[in-house]
Amino acid sequence: MAETAPAPAAGATTGTSEFDRDTAVVPRAPGVYDADLSAGWTIINAVNGGYLLALVGRALAYELPHPDPFTVSAHYLTASAPGPAVVRTQTVRAGRNLSTGQASLFQEEGGREVERLRVLASYGDxxxxxxxxxxxxxxxDLPPVEQCFGPDDAPDRGAVPGSSAIADRLWLKLDPATLGWALGAPSGKGEMRGWFGLADGREPDPLSLLLAVDALPPTAFELGLSGWVPTVELTAHIRARPAPGPLRVSISTRNLAGGFLEEDAEVWDGEGRLVAQSRQLARVRL
Amino acid sequence: MAETAPAPAAGATTGTSEFDRDTAVVPRAPGVYDADLSAGWTIINAVNGGYLLALVGRALAYELPHPDPFTVSAHYLTASAPGPAVVRTQTVRAGRNLSTGQASLFQEEGGREVERLRVLASYGDxxxxxxxxxxxxxxxDLPPVEQCFGPDDAPDRGAVPGSSAIADRLWLKLDPATLGWALGAPSGKGEMRGWFGLADGREPDPLSLLLAVDALPPTAFELGLSGWVPTVELTAHIRARPAPGPLRVSISTRNLAGGFLEEDAEVWDGEGRLVAQSRQLARVRL
Structure with missing residues (x-):
C-alpha cells in the first residue's frame, strides 16, 4: 500500500529538480524551443523514450492554450543522443475544452537536422x-517497498541490464515476482511491476507521468529476451493529476509476435487512482 | 468458434466492394488525394471514425514505400460530414523495414478548409x-454466430441506438451478454463483443481492420450511458494479415473517470490469431 511506503528522500522541489532541469526547453522563436538532452537519462547508450516524451510534452504545454497532456502519441524515428536538440511545435486546433498540437524533436547530425520523434497530442485542463x-x-498488487528491489540492491550492479545513468535519476523498487530475468530465470510472463518515483524526491505531475510509463525495464526481459527493445510508437493517456508520493507502475505484454510486442502500462497514485494508461509498439530481436 | 460460423454472404471481392469503393482516394497531386465521404458509414449523423481511419490509411499506403499499416495514431479534431474531402499526406521518414507518414483529412466548411483528423502512422510489410x-x-469466448444478434434481429430497429446507415454495411453479430443496453438493462460492465464482417462479403485485410476496431456500439452503452461518445484519439496496431472469414472483436473499458473513458479493442481472425489491438480515448456526457 502506498500509505506504508516511505516517501522518496525529500529534496529538490518542482523547478529545481533533475527532471525539471533536464526537460527544460528554452523558447527561441514562436514554436521553436532549444533543449539539451541530458546524458543522465540514458539506458545503455540510448536516451530514454519517456524522458524525450516529457521534454516534448513540456514544449507543447508552452505552445497550446491548455496546460495538461490528455493524450500524447509519439512515433520514434531515429535514436536520440545526449546533446543539443530543437523542438518545433504547431497548434493544430485550439478548442474550448481540448486543444491539439504537433511537435517534432530534431538533432544535428553531420551538418543537417535529423528528426528523432514526432508527436501528436491533445491537451486539456x-x-x-x-x-x-x-x-x-x-x-x-505490489509487495511493500521494503520487499521490492532496485538497482542499488543488485550484488553486481553493472551486470544488471538497464542499470544505466537513468537508474540514478529514478527511485525504482521492482516487485521480485517480475525480477526473474535479473537472476537468469525469467518468468516467461510479460509482466513488470514496481514502485516509481524520482530519486531527488520531485513529486509526480502530468509531465513526469510521461516518463513513468516508459521507465521500467522492458517486459521482454521477463519473456527471456535481452537487448534493446526500441519503441516504434507510444501513446499515453493522462487521466488525473497524481497525488504526491510514490506511484505504482504495472506493465504487461500479451502479444509477442512477428518480431513486435505491445507494452501496456498503468500508473496508479498514492490515493489509489489510475492516473495514466499507455500502450507502445516495440520491436524485439528474436 | 470461427470455423463453425457461416461465412458472410459471398459477394463483392476486394476492389469492387462497398468498403473499397467508399474508402477510395484519387491522387490529384503528389501527396494530395480527393475522397468522397459516404453517407453509408454514418452512425446517427456522424461519419464513423474507423471508416475515416481506413480511408486516410489508404492514402498513406499510396504515400509510403511500405504497404501495410503497423501503428496508426489519429487525433480527431472536428466532426466529419458525408461529402467531398481531401487528404494531404507527407513522408516523415522512409526506413528499410518501417516508414512513417503523416496525413490530414480536410473538408470545406463555409468556404474554408477545416481539418477533421490528423494521423501519424508507421507502415511496414x-x-x-x-x-x-x-x-x-x-x-x-463468443457464443456461436447463431446465438448472437445484429441490428436485423431487433424487433424495432429504429429504436436501437447505433442502428444507422453503417449497420447496412456491416455484418455484426453481438454477444447477447453484452447486449443488455439494447433491452434497457445494461450490465454495468464495460464490455462489447461480437462477430464482425462486411455485409457484402468483402474479406478482411489490414485496412478493414482499421474499421473493425471502431465499429461496435460503444462500451459506454453497457455502462448505462447513452448518446454519442466522440473519439479524441485512437491508436491501432495491426499485428498480422487477417485470414479470410469472420473476425471476433472484443472491446473493453476499465477506466471511466473525469468524463473520459478508454476503449481497448482486440480483433481475432478465423485462425485464432490476434490481428489488431487498439486503444482510444473518448469523451462521455455524464
Missing part, C-alpha cells in the same frame, strides 16, 4: 474535469 | 515479418 470515477480497474 | 507467435492473449 485536468483540474477542470468532473470528479466522478466509475472505474473497474484495480491497482496492481 | 506484414508479409516480411517472421512467423513466430509467443502470445499469451486468449481470444474472446
Amino acid at each position: 485536468l483540474d477542470a474535469l468532473p470528479d466522478d470515477v466509475r472505474t473497474t480497474a484495480e491497482p496492481p | 506484414l508479409d516480411a515479418l517472421p512467423d513466430d507467435v509467443r502470445t499469451t492473449a486468449e481470444p474472446p
Whole structure:
C-alpha cells in the first residue's frame, strides 16, 4: 500500500529538480524551443523514450492554450543522443475544452537536422474535469517497498541490464515476482511491476507521468529476451493529476509476435487512482 | 468458434466492394488525394471514425514505400460530414523495414478548409515479418454466430441506438451478454463483443481492420450511458494479415473517470490469431 511506503528522500522541489532541469526547453522563436538532452537519462547508450516524451510534452504545454497532456502519441524515428536538440511545435486546433498540437524533436547530425520523434497530442485542463470515477480497474498488487528491489540492491550492479545513468535519476523498487530475468530465470510472463518515483524526491505531475510509463525495464526481459527493445510508437493517456508520493507502475505484454510486442502500462497514485494508461509498439530481436 | 460460423454472404471481392469503393482516394497531386465521404458509414449523423481511419490509411499506403499499416495514431479534431474531402499526406521518414507518414483529412466548411483528423502512422510489410507467435492473449469466448444478434434481429430497429446507415454495411453479430443496453438493462460492465464482417462479403485485410476496431456500439452503452461518445484519439496496431472469414472483436473499458473513458479493442481472425489491438480515448456526457 502506498500509505506504508516511505516517501522518496525529500529534496529538490518542482523547478529545481533533475527532471525539471533536464526537460527544460528554452523558447527561441514562436514554436521553436532549444533543449539539451541530458546524458543522465540514458539506458545503455540510448536516451530514454519517456524522458524525450516529457521534454516534448513540456514544449507543447508552452505552445497550446491548455496546460495538461490528455493524450500524447509519439512515433520514434531515429535514436536520440545526449546533446543539443530543437523542438518545433504547431497548434493544430485550439478548442474550448481540448486543444491539439504537433511537435517534432530534431538533432544535428553531420551538418543537417535529423528528426528523432514526432508527436501528436491533445491537451486539456485536468483540474477542470468532473470528479466522478466509475472505474473497474484495480491497482496492481505490489509487495511493500521494503520487499521490492532496485538497482542499488543488485550484488553486481553493472551486470544488471538497464542499470544505466537513468537508474540514478529514478527511485525504482521492482516487485521480485517480475525480477526473474535479473537472476537468469525469467518468468516467461510479460509482466513488470514496481514502485516509481524520482530519486531527488520531485513529486509526480502530468509531465513526469510521461516518463513513468516508459521507465521500467522492458517486459521482454521477463519473456527471456535481452537487448534493446526500441519503441516504434507510444501513446499515453493522462487521466488525473497524481497525488504526491510514490506511484505504482504495472506493465504487461500479451502479444509477442512477428518480431513486435505491445507494452501496456498503468500508473496508479498514492490515493489509489489510475492516473495514466499507455500502450507502445516495440520491436524485439528474436 | 470461427470455423463453425457461416461465412458472410459471398459477394463483392476486394476492389469492387462497398468498403473499397467508399474508402477510395484519387491522387490529384503528389501527396494530395480527393475522397468522397459516404453517407453509408454514418452512425446517427456522424461519419464513423474507423471508416475515416481506413480511408486516410489508404492514402498513406499510396504515400509510403511500405504497404501495410503497423501503428496508426489519429487525433480527431472536428466532426466529419458525408461529402467531398481531401487528404494531404507527407513522408516523415522512409526506413528499410518501417516508414512513417503523416496525413490530414480536410473538408470545406463555409468556404474554408477545416481539418477533421490528423494521423501519424508507421507502415511496414506484414508479409516480411517472421512467423513466430509467443502470445499469451486468449481470444474472446463468443457464443456461436447463431446465438448472437445484429441490428436485423431487433424487433424495432429504429429504436436501437447505433442502428444507422453503417449497420447496412456491416455484418455484426453481438454477444447477447453484452447486449443488455439494447433491452434497457445494461450490465454495468464495460464490455462489447461480437462477430464482425462486411455485409457484402468483402474479406478482411489490414485496412478493414482499421474499421473493425471502431465499429461496435460503444462500451459506454453497457455502462448505462447513452448518446454519442466522440473519439479524441485512437491508436491501432495491426499485428498480422487477417485470414479470410469472420473476425471476433472484443472491446473493453476499465477506466471511466473525469468524463473520459478508454476503449481497448482486440480483433481475432478465423485462425485464432490476434490481428489488431487498439486503444482510444473518448469523451462521455455524464
